[in-house]
Amino acid sequence: MSGKQDQMKIKVFHASKEGMSLSLYALLSVESEEKCRDLLSQVVEEDGQKCTPLLIAARNGHEKAVRTILKFSPDLEQEATVKFDGYVIEGASPLWCASGAGHLGVVKMLVRAGANVNHPTRTNSTPLRAACFDGRLDIVKYLTEHEADIHIANKYNNTCLMIAAYKGHLDVVQYLLELGARPDERAHCGATALQFAAECGHVKIVEELLKHNAKITKNEHGMTPLIAAAERTRADVVEFFISRSDITREEKIDALELLGASFASDKDNYDIELAYKYLSLGMKERFSQADIIAKPKVPPISAYDYHVECQTVEELEAIRHVSASLHMESLAIRERILGPHNPEVPHPVIFRGAVFADNARFDRCLQLWLHALRLKQSNKVSVVKDLLRFAQVFSQMLHVGVELEFLPVHEVLEATVLELERDKEKIHSPGPKDDVDTIKDELESNMVTGLYLIMIAVRVAKGRMANSSSNKIVPTEQTRHTIGDNEAKVHQTVYKLVRSNATTRAGHSLLHLAVNPDTPVDDFHTNHVCKFPCATTAKLLITCGASVNAMDANRNTPLHLIVSYQKPISDFLTLHSIIMALIEGGAHMDTVNQMGATPFDSATTGVAEIILRTQKKLNLKCLAAKVVKIHGIPYKGQVPTHLEAFIELHGPGHVDGLGQRSKNPEQQHL
Incomplete structure (x- = not known):
């Protein structure tokens, strides 16, 4: 490829990237149809992305540049690699990029030009999913009105409804539910849209999903949406759930105690006052009725300093201002409720150990x-x-x-x-x-x-x-x-x-x-x-x-x-x-x-x-192996297998008196 051709490709790409539609038209209009296709199919690697002119123009929302490129019949489905929100997306189409970046005008142009509204990326993410991730209801509506399939899930079986619920886009969730999105679809991890909304603290979306008869199920680790919310310190969601009549008293107690324990263990949402508040509410609920629900007796764990969980309101009150005891109480409660096989259990344990290390309590840190x-x-x-x-x-x-x-x-x-x-x-x-x-x-x-x-x-x-x-x-x-x-x-x-x-x-x-x-x-x-x-x-x-x-x-x-x-x-x-x-x-x-x-x-x-x-x-065996290699003497299949491997170690080369390849005399000095 000539330097002139390279320069032309770079000019076309950068005109597309910067939205210079007049320059772009001037560059393309003087070329043959075949040359235009070649220029527009080029892939330029820049800033960790590999994009075509159409894709970079769509990604950046340059409507005039996209309109200009469309006049020259580019490949609307040519894929590229782009970056979105720190994620590297492979196999993205121009429509996916425009949808994910929130450029409705470009989306409309591409769809009218015949772009595939369901073109998936390598992870099976569609343009509709990209719009749901970004919460662009206008683009979501436009795509669904033009035959975008709301039921296509990505490679993790994560649906458009799930990603909208996870990101907290209530209006998109409502719209998808109205279109018939299935709220009880499960991702490979066993989670539903309700689970994602609950663990992220989106109480309004939780309410909306339940209005549409979403079922309360467990994920692969046995966590319900209520337990997931408590583990993530989502107090609003927990309080909403426990106010419902279909939540049992035992579930309410577990949620309150786990919520309190998590506030004492979460490095990002640490709050010892809220920890005590919810631990206390959970304990009081145990004794709120004639049939007391006692804590199960579990063997103390040495790493938690053999701490035995408080059994009464009075015992809990006694450690209210003893943060060290509250921390161990919380770690013990989390492991009891979530179970030792839950992958969420170790993180707060590591966090508490790091705090000990920072205070030179290496013994407790290591435990x-x-x-x-x-x-x-x-x-x-x-x-x-x-x-x-x-x-x-x-x-x-x-x-x-x-x-x-x-x-x-x-x-x-x-x-x-x-x-x-x-x-x-x-x-x-x-x-x-x-x-x-x-x-x-x-x-x-x-x-x-x-x-x-x-x-x-x-x-x-x-x-x-x-x-x-x-x-x-x-x-x-x-x-x-x-x-x-x-x-x-x-x-x-x-x-x-x-x-x-x-x-x-x-x-x-x-x-x-x-x-x-x-x-x-x-x-x-x-x-x-x-x-x-x-x-x-x-x-x-x-x-x-x-x-x-x-x-x-x-x-x-x-x-x-x-x-x-x-x-x-x-x-x-x-x-x-x-x-x-x-x-x-x-x-x-x-x-x-x-x-x-x-x-x-x-x-x-x-x-x-x-x-x-x-x-x-001097080693006769080594010299013999080297002679075999130098002179190309056939040996494979002629000698034992272990000798074949030995001969392979010895490549050709002139051997001097020391059995070494001769070196340049200028190199032979101290």
Whole structure:
């Protein structure tokens, strides 16, 4: 494609984007019909969007520009990628964009021109759904009057009525109901429009849906709209529901107590006064009639400081001004009512733990966070953020000199093993709700966090912690026997980590990451304790079975990566220790990467070269493999399978007296 053609396409696109209709007409009117189609079908990537001229003009509401483009018969259904409210929308049509952006005039033009009013995006969102999301009743009416289907749901089976209810657009909800929208349709999560309206606090919409005979059902977690509203601190919705005659006394009590407990636990809507108010109302309701409804007796939870829920109005009154007790009361109530398998239970537990951490009460923080971690993993909920959060607080404790016990560190390291195994399983066999790209991101994050935790676990197992004033390593009072047991447990867990065979998109194993200077270190406390490359971690991984000859996507082995370390003098011990550990672990020094380079070729400093040279020993097996590769001797199917893999490690290249590819003499210096 010529530069002149490129310039013309850019001019057409930007004239469309800026609404310069006269310039647009001048550019297109002098071109042939075929050239116009080509110019208008172009896709320009800009600001994270990939748009055609028609789509960007429609997106920006430039009616005159759209009218001009329509004269040249563009493809009305050509899809693009756009951004709306922070969301990336793939497969959007010009009509979808105009509807979502609220440009009624453009919507009318496109529909009159023959645009498909039900053209879905990749997630099956229609132009009507986009208008419902934005609450544009005028566009909703126009589209439905021109055959837009109000019953088309997106890939989550979320309908137009649901999104309007969720966003709080009462007029749109009323209109859709009048057209026959089904209020009892259920999304894949089990929620209905009533559920969405209730949990978002839209009491008027709740009333409207109930007037249209919406049923009170439970979502996949067993939550009714009333319970969902209470959990989200939607007091208006709760009070509306409990005023209805079809709500039982037991349901009323649960809702009031959960509402109060949530006000004491919600980081965004925290209000201790409202918490006590609704907890008190719930307790009084228990004793409001002759048949008292006593609280069920449940075993106290250690993470909640073994708090036993108040059983009477007097007991609750006694802790009214004791915020610590009210907080534990609230966490216990939430877990009792919602159940330990509800994914909403852990969030306030984590929040309360963070408050303890901010006040240097690390013991209580860890108790709460470990409880939340166990709940989430038992429900197979992602804990990628939780694992990193633990690494951060562990590092903070070590850095400031607070004693850190081994057991919680080891438990979190064990949890990392389980999480990596689950990540790999989901990538291999994703479920209907799994986004593979997201899971791959999480796996990579969990691998790096796992390395942080190994470094921390090794330090704690040895009974060492950093003193904040001198930053020296000082021993704790642990016995030598305990230290030995703890180190053995670390080895066992690291062995399981290695056995997970987790790799990043770039093919990096845990050992690759441990020796790679470019492996990222989180800068929230973690960087005070962890750094890469790490000789101790690399040696431990090798001891626990990590392959020293594993190759990444570019055929680099861990040895290829460490020899590029740019601190050969200031951190000589790390460089030397890792190279020696790899070689002693069986690393092949003549393995070639994708560029045909051996580790010796990849060395960026003379120090690394010297270390390699001093360790090089001629190996007849390696030389034979290299000869086979150099001369193209057929070997597949002629030798045992394990030898095929061994020969593959050795690529072609001239071998000098050290068994290394010859280097430019100018590179052979310190």
